[in-house]
Amino acid sequence: MTYQALTPDTLANYLRQVPELLTLLGDMDALDIVEVGDGNLNLVYFVGSRTNPERSVVVKQALPYLRLVGEGWPLTRHRADREAHALKVFGARCPQHVPEVLHFESAQSLIAMQHLRAHIILRKGLIDGITYPNLADHLSSYMAQTLFHGSDLYLSAADKKRAVAATTNTELCKITEDLIFTYPFEDHATNVYSPSLPRAALQRLHNDPAVSVAAAQMKWVFMNQAESLLHGDLHTGSVMVNQTDTYVIDPEFAFYGPIGFDVGLLLANLLSAYLSQDWHRVQAGQNAAQDPAQDPAPYLAWLLEQVAQVWDGFAQKFTALWAAHDASTGTSFMGSGRDDASLSLFREAFMQRVFSDSLGFAGCELVRRTLGLAKVAEIAAIPDATARAQIEVRTLRLAEALLLGRTDFQCISEVTDLAEECRTLTL
Ligand code: SR1
Ligand code: MG
Numbered sequence: 001m002t003y004q005a006l007t008p009d010t011l012a013n014y015l016r017q018v019p020e021l022l023t024l025l026g027d028m029d030a031l032d033i034v035e036v037g038d039g040n041l042n043l044v045y046f047v048g049s050r051t052n053p054e055r056s057v058v059v060k061q062a063l064p065y066l067r068l069v070g071e072g073w074p075l076t077r078h079r080a081d082r083e084a085h086a087l088k089v090f091g092a093r094c095p096q097h098v099p100e101v102l103h104f105e106s107a108q109s110l111i112a113m114q115h116l117r118a119h120i121i122l123r124k125g126l127i128d129g130i131t132y133p134n135l136a137d138h139l140s141s142y143m144a145q146t147l148f149h150g151s152d153l154y155l156s157a158a159d160k161k162r163a164v165a166a167t168t169n170t171e172l173c174k175i176t177e178d179l180i181f182t183y184p185f186e187d188h189a190t191n192v193y194s195p196s197l198p199r200a201a202l203q204r205l206h207n208d209p210a211v212s213v214a215a216a217q218m219k220w221v222f223m224n225q226a227e228s229l230l231h232g233d234l235h236t237g238s239v240m241v242n243q244t245d246t247y248v249i250d251p252e253f254a255f256y257g258p259i260g261f262d263v264g265l266l267l268a269n270l271l272s273a274y275l276s277q278d279w280h281r282v283q284a285g286q287n288a289a290q291d292p293a294q295d296p297a298p299y300l301a302w303l304l305e306q307v308a309q310v311w312d313g314f315a316q317k318f319t320a321l322w323a324a325h326d327a328s329t330g331t332s333f334m335g336s337g338r339d340d341a342s343l344s345l346f347r348e349a350f351m352q353r354v355f356s357d358s359l360g361f362a363g364c365e366l367v368r369r370t371l372g373l374a375k376v377a378e379i380a381a382i383p384d385a386t387a388r389a390q391i392e393v394r395t396l397r398l399a400e401a402l403l404l405g406r407t408d409f410q411c412i413s414e415v416t417d418l419a420e421e422c423r424t425l426t427l
Contacts, residue, residue, distance in 0.1 A: 003077065003108055006061055008033040011045055014110075015059075018103050021112055025055050039237070040068035040374055041079070041252065046115065056117060057102055062109035062252075068374065075171060079252040080109035082169045086254035087113065089229060094145040097138055099247050116247055122239035126273040127280050127378050129299050136306045138246035139239065139266060140313025147259045148321040150228035153333050164226050169255040172232065173223070176253065180364050181219035184372040185212055191371050194380075196389035198427060201396055205367065214403045215367075218360045225357075226256035234262040235365075235376070236269040260357025263314060267307055267358060268365035268399075269376065271419055274303040275394050276378040278423070279387050300423075304416040311358070311412040315351050322347060356406045359415065363403030370395050390427050398422040 006014060015021050016028050025031060030050045037044035043063060048056035062080040066073040084104040091098040103112040125132065152160050183190050187206060205211055231238065232253030240247045277296050285294030326332040326343065334346055369376045370392045379395070382388040401418055402409075409415055 001107065005043065005063055011059060021057060021103055024057065025049055027051060041066060056115040057112045058115045060111045077109035079172055080111060081106055082254055083252035084111050086251035090146050090251060093149045094142050097142040097246055097248055099249060116240045119240040119242045119245065119247060121237055122241045123236040123377060125241055126236060129281055129284055131302050132241050132243065134244065135241065135246060136309030136313055140310050140317055142248050143262055143314045144317035144321055147228045147262065148318050153322050154325055163229060164256040167229055167255055169253065172253045173255055177219060177223065179372055179374060180368045181215055181222060184368040185215045190373045192373060193371060194388050194392055196385040197392050201393045205396055205400060210404055211400060214360065215364055218364050221258050221357060222261060225258040227259045228256065229254060230257045230262050234265045236273065258357050260354045261361050264358035264361025265365050266310060268362035270303060270307045271398060272366060272369060272376055272395060273378055274300060274419055275423055276391050277303065279382050279391065304419065308412045308416055319347055319351060359402045359409055360406040363399040366395050366399035393427055394422045394425050397425055
């Protein structure tokens with residue numbers, strides 16, 4: 001069948017012809033099919049039985065253009081192949097945090113997967129001030145498992161090179177290269193500046209050669225450091241949560257890149273949640289008749305704990321996987337017969353370099369979420385233009401300090417201290 005962008009009606013007919021989905025969904029005449037996609041790229045359908053809510057799936061279909069912009073920004077549907085492959089690889093490496101693929105058809109660019117009915121998008125949960133007791137533990141485990149097992153520290157040199165070749169993702173990498181590392185750092189036509197953002201804040205960033213150089217250096221690392229199979233777009237909109245589980249979805253940007261890119265994007269989006277809380281918690285207090293004086297402090301502290309625990313947990317788990325692998329195989333990336341001191345020194349230096357990379361990428365992500373085309377709801381949905389600009393100025397200052405000082409930070413508490421300082425800056 002030639003490709004067809006599906007509607008609720010045509011999707012129902014499609015599903016009838018897929019035996020495994022027919023079995024799973026049961027009575028095909030009693031299905032609710034709703035398009036729920038609010039991302040930037042694809043169609044997303046919730047498909048569920050009216051008679052048995054347990055019987056449901058999510059169907060994701062790539063469009064031949066960028067949904068955020070429309071047909072004026074054509075895009076091949078290759079990303080669905082990339083996503084299906086990445087879901088399978090990550091699912092094998094970390095099954096507890098990756099939704100199961102139930103069906104994939106490349107010709108239709110269509111993936112049917114496990115429906116996470118009891119979960120919500122993490123970004124929304126953070127805007128609503130919800131805490132998740134397992135969040136940092138789960139996300140640090142996910143990153144350690146996926147990033148270690150895709151690297152030369154685990155795979156044979158030949159397998160790793162085959163994996164790099166099999167996962168090129170030229171078009172979506174180009175989106176990242178342009179929209180994260182290039183356009184936000186110049187006065188580009190695709191940038192979107194919020195109405196009250198002071199020109200001085202913009203000029204401070206755009207006119208500083210050190211910032212331009214640092215952004216270009218991070219872009220170079222992104223394009224040239226094929227360390228592991230990355231998720232490639234690991235922001236808080238790519239995570240689904242509830243009080244017990246955490247799932248990482250949407251790896252269509254997956255490719256072999258620098259380990260710090262996944263870590264840095266996640267840290268940046270947690271920091272963005274932190275910097276925007278003053279608005280959201282005050283708003284929640286004003287809207288809640290029973291709790292008019294909501295104190296933002298506990299939630300702010302919880303968010304910074306997540307930042308710290310995500311990094312520390314990731315570093316500890318990645319290093320532990322590495323040490324255990326070396327011990328069980330009796331050899332290491334360095335070669336065989338190396339003394340423990342050399343092995344430890346190499347691991348420490350490696351993790352410190354990943355830390356610096358992560359902070360540089362976090363800085364770029366924070367800049368692009370403020371000045372670039374693709375915004376984040378915790379900031380962009382603030383209706384009070386002055387309050388929004390205040391948060392944007394703080395975000396840009398934090399971004400600049402992370403980007404320029406990325407190799408100076410020794411530990412994550414220095415980053416959380418800096419975020420606390422930036423949160424108090426005034427326009
Ligand atoms: C034009 S696509 C914009 C952004 O949406 C995706 O989620 C990626 O973050 C991309 O940069
Ligand atoms: Mg996405």
